[in-house]
Every structure is written in structure tokens, then in C-alpha cells.
Amino acid sequence: MLRYTIIFCAAVSALASIPFTASGKTMSEIPMHAAAEKDDVAAIEKLLAEGVKIDARDRTGATALLVATHGNRLAAAKTLIEAGADVNAKDKIEDSPYLYAGARGHLEILKMTLSHGADLRSTNRYGGTALIPASERGHVETVRTLIAAGVNVDHVNKLGWTALLEAIILSDGGERHQEIVELLIGAKANINLPDRDGVTPLQHARSRSFREIEKLLVAAGAR
Known part of the structure; x- marks a missing residue:
């Protein structure tokens, strides 16, 4: 019994040490989302050069740009937006980078979305x-x-x-x-x-x- 308890505790400890993105996915699962969460411009640019889809979604429907917006990661958001990320792409609860930036007062990201095609008529889940x-x-x-x-x-x-x-x-x-x-x-x-x-x-x-x-x-x- 002690052996199984030790194994279980070790597993829990290992899981707790894995960093998570703002949208709940482990960073190792989706590299672009992980880079956005960490505001890692170099990693984002490398992934884009490798052909990674810029608007790929995690299980919540969030794109990397929405993850960057969640954390108000300005450098990551700027890089993604300038590379063509969709500022209107909604997740499963109908948040988009534009709508979320507006709701949370992330002013600089909001301004970037506005200058890159934000849909002023788009609405949230309410x-x-x-x-x-x-x-x-x-x-x-x-x-x-x-x-x-x-x-x-x-x-x-x-x-x-x-x-x-x-x-x-x-x-x-x-x-x-x-x-x-x-x-x-x-x-x-x-x-x-x-x-x-x-x-x-x-x-x-x-x-x-x-x-x-x-x-x-x-x-x-x-x-």
C-alpha cells in the first residue's frame, strides 16, 4: 500500500509542476499557445516560420492570440496580429481577442485589434x-x-x-x-x-x- 501511495504522490507532484496556459491546456501540448502565454516572440516567430497554423485552437476554442490577450502579453499579441492572426476568432464561450481586450481594459491590445479588422458589431455570450x-x-x-x-x-x-x-x-x-x-x-x-x-x-x-x-x-x- 505504501508503494502505491508513494507512486500516486509522485504523479501528483509531477502534474503540479507542469505549467498551464490561461486557457487551461498544458504548455507542452500546444507550442504556439505556450509561446503566447510566455510572451516569447522568438518562439512564436520560429513556429510561424515552420508553418504552424497561426489560428489553431485549443480544446476551449482559444487561439494563441486569445491566450496572449488573456494574459495581456503585449509583445506576443503584436507579433501574432502583425502576422495575420484573426482578432475576431471566438472561443467556445464567445470571447475573441477584440472582445476580451475591450471587456478587460487591455487597452494596447484593443488598439491593435481595432487597427487590424476588429468587428465592432461582434458580441459576447451576453x-x-x-x-x-x-x-x-x-x-x-x-x-x-x-x-x-x-x-x-x-x-x-x-x-x-x-x-x-x-x-x-x-x-x-x-x-x-x-x-x-x-x-x-x-x-x-x-x-x-x-x-x-x-x-x-x-x-x-x-x-x-x-x-x-x-x-x-x-x-x-x-x-
Whole structure:
């Protein structure tokens, strides 16, 4: 029995020492994904020269570029994007490098995807554009960048919420979200577009005692 216990412990120890990528695959399984996770440009370039498919996917559906985006690996992402990686390739939960960079506020990667064919109309598993989670999470510069790129500021997701509604309903009403509300107002977002229950952004702000956001909305003519 002791012998089997020792063998089992050794196996567990060996497995624990194997590094994993952001998408859950062991690094040894997919070299391109491993290189992206480690931000190893030389390895990426070598693999590309050997003819490795740049948009090959792991079991989660993630490409190497999405793995690089998960970890905000700027050098790897730049190399892959400039080599032609698909910035819109979605994994099994409908994340793409573009959508994930927007949602997580990975601004430099987001800008690279925007300059290499990002689909501004693409949506995540919640039916939202990149602007909606960026607004919810308080990524001010990301919101500014997406607005400038031309994302639809009034897109409604599966929950019945716009970026403006999420910036109020799912926020703490603090300075970052106040600035985002101001940016959305400046971008001509429909400030009176209600949720599915007919509750407007102004009503949500008042119910949460978000006084500064309430002032911004009232000044813009919200009802």
C-alpha cells in the first residue's frame, strides 16, 4: 500500500509542476499557445516560420492570440496580429481577442485589434458589444477608444441593458463611472432608453443615490 501511495504522490507532484496556459491546456501540448502565454516572440516567430497554423485552437476554442490577450502579453499579441492572426476568432464561450481586450481594459491590445479588422458589431455570450462590459467595469480609456472607433453606443444586450445602463446598474457610482456616463452622453447615447422593465437610466441613478450621475443625466435632458 505504501508503494502505491508513494507512486500516486509522485504523479501528483509531477502534474503540479507542469505549467498551464490561461486557457487551461498544458504548455507542452500546444507550442504556439505556450509561446503566447510566455510572451516569447522568438518562439512564436520560429513556429510561424515552420508553418504552424497561426489560428489553431485549443480544446476551449482559444487561439494563441486569445491566450496572449488573456494574459495581456503585449509583445506576443503584436507579433501574432502583425502576422495575420484573426482578432475576431471566438472561443467556445464567445470571447475573441477584440472582445476580451475591450471587456478587460487591455487597452494596447484593443488598439491593435481595432487597427487590424476588429468587428465592432461582434458580441459576447451576453449579446453585448465590447463597450458594454468596458462601461460596467469602469475602463474609462477603453470606453473612450471604443466610442472613437464607432461602436454603437445604444446597443442592447440580452439582459436588456445598454452601456449607459450597465455603467449605472452594475457600478458603484464613483468617479470612473461618472466619467464614463459623461463620455456616453457626449457620444449621443440615448439617455432615456429604459431597461426591459421600463426603468430609465435616470431612475436607476436616483434609486441608487448616485447624485453626480443623476446631475449629469438631468443636465443632458434625461427624464
